[in-house]
Amino acid sequence: MQKQSICILGSTGSIGISTLDVIARHPDRYKVFALTAHTQVTKLASQCQQFEPQFAVVANENLAQELRELLAQFSSTTLVLHGAQALCEVASATDCDVVMAAIVGAAGLPASLAAAQAGKRILLANKEALVMSGQLFIDAVAKSGATLLPIDSEHNAIFQCLPHGYQRDLDASGISKIILTASGGPFLNREISTLSQVTAAEAIAHPNWVMGRKISVDSATMMNKGLEVIEAHWLFGAAVDKIEVLIHPQSLIHSMVAYVDGSLLAQLGNPDMRTPIAYGLAYPERIASGVAPLDLSQFLQLNFFKPDMERFPCLRLAYEALRAGASAPTVLNASNEIAVEAFLQGKLGFMQIEAVVAETLSRIETQSLSDLASILEVDHQARRIATDCAANLGM
Ligand code: NAD
Ligand code: MG
Numbered sequence: 001m002q003k004q005s006i007c008i009l010g011s012t013g014s015i016g017i018s019t020l021d022v023i024a025r026h027p028d029r030y031k032v033f034a035l036t037a038h039t040q041v042t043k044l045a046s047q048c049q050q051f052e053p054q055f056a057v058v059a060n061e062n063l064a065q066e067l068r069e070l071l072a073q074f075s076s077t078t079l080v081l082h083g084a085q086a087l088c089e090v091a092s093a094t095d096c097d098v099v100m101a102a103i104v105g106a107a108g109l110p111a112s113l114a115a116a117q118a119g120k121r122i123l124l125a126n127k128e129a130l131v132m133s134g135q136l137f138i139d140a141v142a143k144s145g146a147t148l149l150p151i152d153s154e155h156n157a158i159f160q161c162l163p164h165g166y167q168r169d170l171d172a173s174g175i176s177k178i179i180l181t182a183s184g185g186p187f188l189n190r191e192i193s194t195l196s197q198v199t200a201a202e203a204i205a206h207p208n209w210v211m212g213r214k215i216s217v218d219s220a221t222m223m224n225k226g227l228e229v230i231e232a233h234w235l236f237g238a239a240v241d242k243i244e245v246l247i248h249p250q251s252l253i254h255s256m257v258a259y260v261d262g263s264l265l266a267q268l269g270n271p272d273m274r275t276p277i278a279y280g281l282a283y284p285e286r287i288a289s290g291v292a293p294l295d296l297s298q299f300l301q302l303n304f305f306k307p308d309m310e311r312f313p314c315l316r317l318a319y320e321a322l323r324a325g326a327s328a329p330t331v332l333n334a335s336n337e338i339a340v341e342a343f344l345q346g347k348l349g350f351m352q353i354e355a356v357v358a359e360t361l362s363r364i365e366t367q368s369l370s371d372l373a374s375i376l377e378v379d380h381q382a383r384r385i386a387t388d389c390a391a392n393l394g395m
Contacts, residue, residue: 001028001029003028003029003030003031004029004030004031004097004098004281005030005031005032005033005095005096005097005098006019006023006030006031006032006033006096006097006098006099006100006281007033007034007035007036007090007091007093007096007098007099007100007115008020008032008034008035008036008100008102009036009087009091009099009100009101009102009103009108009111009112009126010036010037010038010100010101010102010103010104010108010125010126011035011036011037011044011047011102012037012038012040012043012044012047013102013103013104013212014210014211014212014273015100015102015125015151015212015273015277016035016037016100016102018272018273018274018277019100019102019123019277019281020032020047020050020051021274021290022274022277022278022281022287022289022290023051023281024050024051025287025288025289025290026281026287026288029281029282029287030281032051032052032053033053033054033055033090033093033095033096033097034053034054034055034056034057034090034091034093034096035047035048035051035053035055035056035057036056036057036058036087036090036103036111037056037057037058038058038059038103038107039058039059039063041058041063041066041067041070042070044056044058044067045067045070045071048067048071048076048078049071049074049076052076052077052078053078054078054079054095055078055079055080055081055086055090055093056071056078056079056080056081057080057081057082057083057086057087057090058080058082059082059083060082060083061082063082064080064081064082067080068080084107084110084111087103087110087111087114088110088111088114089114090111091111091112091114091115091118091120092114092115092117092118092120096120097120097121098120098121098122098123098281099111099112099115099120099121099122099123100123100125100151100277100280101115101122101123101124101125101126101129102125102126102151103126104126104128104212104214104215105126105128105214105337106128106129106132106333106334106337106379108126108128108129109126109128109129109132109133109372109375109376110372112124112126112129112130112137113129113133113136113137113140113372115146116137116140116141116144116146116148117140117143117144117146118144118146119144119145119146120146120147121146121147121149122141122146122147122148122149123149123151123277123280123281124148124149124150124151124152125151125152127152127227127228127231128227128333128337130230130231130234130235131227131230131231131234131329131330131332131333132329132330132333132334132375132379133330133369133372133375134230134234134329135234136369136370136371136372136375137234138234148235149279149280149283150231150235150276150280151273151276151277151280152228152231152276153254153255153271153273153275153276154180154181154228154232154254154255155228155231155232155235155236155255156254156267156275156276156279156280157253157254157255157256157266157267157276158178158180158232158235158236158255158256158257158267159235160267160279161255161256161257161265161266161267162175162236162257166236168236168237169237170236170237170238170239170242174259174260174261175242175257175258175259175260176242176258176259176260177242177243177244177257177258178232178236178238178242178243178244178255178256178257178258179244179245179246179255179256179257179258179264180225180228180229180232180243180244180245180246180255181245181246181247181248181251181253181254181255181256181304182222182224182225182245182246182247182248182307183206183207183208183209183219183247183248183249183250183251184222184247184249184307185206185207185219185220185221185222186202186203186205186206186207186219186220187202187203187220187311188247188249192310192311195311195350195351196349196350196351196352197349197350198220198350200213200217200343200344200346203216203217203220203343203350204216204217204220206219206220207249207251208250208251208271209251209271209273213344214337214340214341214344217340217343217344217353218336218340220350221312221314221350221353221354222307222312222314222315223314223315223317223318223336223340223353223357225245225307225312225315225318226314226315226316226317226318226319226321226332227318227333227336229243229245229315229318229319229322230318230321230322230329230332233322240319240322240323245306245307245315246304246305246306246307247304247305247306247307248302248303248304249303250301250302250303251271252268252269252270252271252294252302253266253267253268253302254266254267254268254269254271254276255267268294269291269294270291270292270293270294272289272291272292274289274290274291275289275291277289278291313354313358314336314353314354314357317332317354317357317358317361318332320361321361324366325366326366326367326368326369327364327366327367327368327369327378328361328366330369330375330378330379330382331360331361331364331378331382332357332361333379334360334378334379334380334382334383334386335356335357335360335361335382335383335385335386335389336353336357337383338356338382338383338386338387338390339352339353339356339357339386339390340353342356342390342394346395347390347394347395348390348393348394348395349393349394349395352390352393352394355389355393356386356389356390356393357386359385359386359389360382360385360386360389363385364378364381364382364385
């Protein structure tokens with residue numbers, strides 16, 4: 001079998017590390033073409049030592065020099081590049097077959113889009129890229145003939161429950177609804193009046209999943225589920241009213257698809273991202289991921305209930321942004337990134353994250369976005385306004 005050549009954008013993050021864990025179990029199937037990191041040079045150097053990629057990419061020239069010095073210690077042949085353009089180059093290189101898009105936030109869009117335009121197999125973890133670019137991303141995939149496989153556990157579950165050869169049309173496939181499950185995060189049962197006091201450390205302590213800091217805060221506000229509703233809209237061509245969110249605190253059912261005949265299909269598994277990653281890597285085959293099998297005899301119950309929009313106003317905002325369409329999801333995403341960062345730095349209260357996003361949305365007129373430049377322009381505008389709002393509201 002010809003080995004698949006993999007580029008991991010964001011290899012030092014939570015998804016990047018899980019991806020390398022799965023790849024290491026299958027040296028006969030995969031080789032690493034490129035690894036990229038923002039600033040964690042030491043971690044990237046040890047990944048290069050183990051996986052011997054052709055290329056490694058970091059944020060700037062100084063970090064690149066630091067990495068070269070570390071790599072020289074074990075006579076590595078890895079070529080070190082730096083900067084945003086280099087991310088696009090490795091993601092679209094002829095010698096690369098598969099791109100794991102696992103950079104966090106809007107920073108991942110240009111390289112993920114470059115992979116889409118170059119017709120790669122894209123394993124999409126970086127949901128923010130799709131939320132902010134929507135139609136542009138989907139059109140790029142269709143035009144180049146790229147294969148887009150969802151890694152987000154909910155979307156991966158839905159993908160597994162859709163009929164074979166699904167053509168982005170729920171009605172034509174007899175599907176009545178897509179149901180995204182949500183754990184509800186660490187504050188599901190906390191007294192609402194105390195939410196304004198929660199700290200960053202409490203917010204990133206997720207009950208079921210170990211993830212990067214930004215997505216952990218998004219899970220606590222449920223903005224993560226809101227971004228996932230928008231992600232599901234684009235991935236599956238699903239109208240907003242056909243996408244439902246259901247809280248399921250055990251995180252064992254990763255999402256469901258309801259059919260018109262009354263069938264409800266679900267995908268279950270232990271909450272470990274190596275399962276959707278292995279699925280994306282091997283699709284349509286199945287490979288071992290290192291995840292322990294789910295032993296249902298050990299579980300007493302599976303609970304479900306509807307989310308409370310008062311507790312989780314960010315989820316409501318995301319639905320509204322999807323209904324408004326055009327630039328609204330881009331503004332939602334950018335202002336959320338600014339607000340979450342301000343919260344993590346102790347400059348903004350937890351409940352003010354929603355206030356910053358709502359205020360930014362209300363201050364930018366919805367406009368249609370047809371290319372990457374106009375998307376990035378609105379993204380930057382939203383960041384400026386959100387930064388102002390956060391400074392005015394902040395502590
Ligand atoms: P993380 O913070 O652990 O890792 C982020 C990675 O992106 C790191 O390798 C970092 O070096 C790189 N990076 C950060 N800023 C960058 C920049 N400006 N330029 C280039 N590279 C940059 O995040 P994560 O939890 O691995 O999440 C990655 C993506 O996957 C996010 O979009 C997240 O929503 C999505 N996702 C994560 C999980 C999970 O379980 N962690 C689940 C579903 C989806
Ligand atoms: Mg998810």
